[in-house]
Amino acid sequence: MTQWIYVYRQWLLRELQLRFRSSAVGAGWLVLQPLVHxxxxxxxxxxxxxxxWPVGDGSAGEYGLQVFIGLSLYTFVADVINRSPGSIWSYPYLVTKVRxxxxxLPAVVVGASGVQLVLSLCIASLFAIWRGLHIQALALPVALFPLCLYALALAWLLGAVGVYLRDIGHLAPSISSLLLFLTPIFYPASMVPKAMQWMVALNPLAWTAEAARGLLMQGRMLDWREWSMHMxxxxxxxxxxxxxxxxxxxxFADVL
Structure with a gap:
């Protein structure tokens, strides 16, 4: 187990370095990119x-912070969807010549995307502290845990299928873009028609975004029944x- 943790840490650092190797700002894009968006x-x-937004003071800052929380979670999931299909076939020498x-490898994709998520939520928490952070915000890591499990499961599935069906890699950006507008990221869940509220309830990203906003912005307690179902x-x-x-x-070796 210790050896696996060491290997994972090394590959995670390598993944982060590769993402920003040719960038002048480097890892600073982990913070700048979500702020620009x-x-x-x-x-x-x-x-x-x-x-x-139906809660808060109705200011641009209030709206921006609500969207920033949801967008940080979406970026995490979208990054996993877009990068996971190539996580295995991009390293054929590891499949065919090395034990x-x-x-x-798919777990490294989740970890690298998770680093950006943590940094983005730290920024959101700083703004929330400035506006008056609620004690319920301490439950935020617990609220995010089911989404992390969903992401890891999705990474394994897409990584495995991507070896056999390379078209998955081309389809993934379209799926993640569709997810952006089907999830209440730029608009509150209350704007979704009642007849379609089930889409929000069954969408793990939508539920997590609403839960995170409630914890950070409104001091609303986590719904443990819904959390247990998603868990x-x-x-x-x-x-x-x-x-x-x-x-x-x-x-894998036969295909690669």
Whole structure:
């Protein structure tokens, strides 16, 4: 286990270095990119479309912070969706010539995306402290845990399938873009018609975004019943995806 942790840490550092190796700002983009996005989306949706959040003071800062929390979670999931399909086939020498725990490669994608998520939520927490942070915010890591399990399960599934179906890598950006507008990121969940509220309830990203906003911005307690349901679903999907990965892994070398 210690050896696996060491290997994972080394590959995670390598992944982060590769992402920003040719950039002048380097890892600073982990912070600058979400800030630039939030300024753009606040301008478009708050100023142009006149969207207001049903809670808070209705200011641009209030809207921007609400969107920033949701956008940070979306960026985490979208990054996993976009990068996971190539996480295995991008390293054919590890599959064919070296004994390597291949399941770590999709997990590294999740870890690297998680680093940006943590930094973004730290920024959101600083703004929330300035506005008056609630003690319920301490439950934020617990609220995020099911989404992390969902992301790891998705990474294993996409990484395994991506070896056999390279088209998954081309389809992934379209799926993540669709997810952006089907999830209440730029608009509150209350704007979704009642007949379609089930889409929000079943969407792990939507539920997590609403829970995180409630904890950081409103001091609303976590709904433990809904959290337990997502936790059970995420654990079941994780077990299935790990079994599926192990089931198809022997064929990776033949394809690559």
């Amino acid at each position: 939030i300024l753009l989306f606040t301008l478009v949706f708050y100023k142009f479309f006149q969207i207001r 390597f725990p291949l399941a770590l 059970l679903a995420a654990a079941a999907l994780l077990i299935f995806s790990r079994w599926f990965f192990a089931r198809v892994q022997p064929g």
